Amino acid sequence: WSKNKTLHKYFVLHHSVCLALFFFFAGTVSVVYLVFLVTVKTARLGIHIEFNWLTGNEFFVPEFRILFPQLTGVLTLAFFIHNCVITLLQNNRNQENNVRDLSIAYFLVGLTYLYVGVMIFASFPSPPLSKECIEQNFLDNFPSDDIMSFVARIFLLFQMMTVYPLLGYLARVQLLRQFFGNAYPSLFHVLALNLAIVGAGVAMARFYPNIGGIIRYSGATCGLAFVFVYPSLIYMISLHRAGQLTWPALIIHIFIILLGLANLIAQFLL
Template sequence: MESVDDDDFSINSLSEFDIDEVSDREDLGLLGQPNQQLLTSATDSGKSNLWMAFMNMANSIIGAGIIGQAYALKQAGLLAGVLLLIGLSFVIDWTIRLMVTNSKLSGMKTYQSTVKQCFGRTGMFVISIAQGLFAFGGCIAFCVIIGDTIPHILRAIFPHAIDHPASKFFTGRLSAIVFCVIGISYPLSLNRNIASLAKASALALVSMALITLTVVIRGPQVAPDDAHLSARLLTLNTNFFQAVSIISFAFVCHHNTLLIYNSLKTPTLNRFAKVVHWSVGVSAVCCLALGVSGFLSFKNQTESNVLNNFPGNDIMANIARFCFGFNMVTTLPLEIFVCRSVLGEYLFKEEMPTIYHFAITTALILATTGISLLTCDLGVILELVGASAACTMAYILPQMCFLKLSAKPKYDWEKVACYICITFGVIVMLLSTVMTLRHMNSGAHKTCPSW
């Protein structure tokens, strides 16, 4: 199957497709089990080739969370943070592939239906809440970042606008969020097919490369003289578990995983593994480059959005801000797609009618936009959503499903790894949430600028 090109795939290659699928079933110990849903026909497969799937998955990972990686290293300490980021990238790679294994074992095509197959209505409720919360929280984070970045660009282009009340309105945070989300993200969100967002995802990935280069090159040049590093910041800091939440928020794309897998022209374990390895690998390199360079530049003054550490009139930083704002505008529709999919799973047995598709998309866009106008503390959003939804989707539910579905021996290495991962996820969820809420109650959270 390795020799079959995605773009050339046709019914003539069906025999090779069947062989690859049978190989998947052998790997899972399913050969001979009578489940017709396990074999996907060529005519039922989606529209994405491997490259398109890679772009959509990498864009799902390299979203709002990447800008918080320097802050995550500050929270965990440099040494602990780097080791944590590398370790979690391997864990995420495994859990993403585990989800597809669970899908094949259960004969289900979505994350929700897989969990429902294992744990009934209770499982369906938990996964739906987790998926919806993560995607919805991601949308809020994206809107907050748009408000952090685009106004700097507008004030750089129109430097005298801030002196005039009428012009100030159009270059302010509120206007930037409303105009960008309603004018650009909203039309993209109305797409029904996730494969159609691949071109926007490709442009977003290019913008993230520019952002990473900006932080790596320009960060040391504008580093403040009064910033410093302590022993804790260099080794292990007290907010380690909050750092886990922030990194998890960045890497978790489990709510999109089966959507992307099922959009492949030829959905098999081997082909999808390539997409996962490349997506997680590229994302980890970008997160490390941006996180380490940003943290070493701004040290104890590193903000949750590292671009906020750059001066407002810095040309290269403003280009990066524009690229990041554009990335958020084009990534937000992927999260809206997931929110809408979760609601559709509950409300409709078949395809969502056009009127409801339009109404639900509009409601989601208005809700996330409205909430983002009330808060601008990106760190708190990343920590809370990462601790709750991300931990549930990545470190708890896939492992619980595998333990329920797999016929492997009790002490098989993968089952033991699942128990360890579940324990880790529960600990992070509880401790990180408590510590973040204490931080919020202390009044130390960031307040929004008047503009």
């Protein structure tokens, strides 16, 4: 096994979605198992962290670091995902429940990520290792012969088998409908888009298998457009057409756009 050279080409070439739908339940089950795994590992390792600035404790971790834009890049992707969620919610039978369902979903997802991230960071054994040694894929922090981590990878494989077709569908609906006015203009268009998506994924898995870097770079890039630029521009244009655009509103929204641009630039400098 090699993180850079081992690719599951069979699953890339698999043409049936039925298998992925059959394992759809593994998405939720895998999340529950990951929370269980993190809880067990944290209980065994203990907490190795200290925030007191006045003591020279070897576990000291500062609350603020100059590398914080790496986190803002990841958070921007979280806001960008809202663009994909809207596409899914358009197919709901009871549209009046969208706000409630989306709020519950965001709360549970945020709570899960926060719990896993905080527990892994707090329990990472430093010393002897520094917190800088934490891998981007938190499962890589455990030994390769760890049974619980191996089971977690199996669950995540099933989860990706269900999520990947869904992401392809979202990309197809948004891109092809925008350029051709139809989510399924022809078999050729859909095939070309799917090949591009799969090819991009395979290339990343082969040449840059760093999930943290991919998330923050793509999040900052896509977020610049869909989180900072487009909403601000559309709102300013609507105010201008209504004759209600003021200098304070213009300055504030230009500042928001500049924040997104600074967030993108910071990803490549830090």
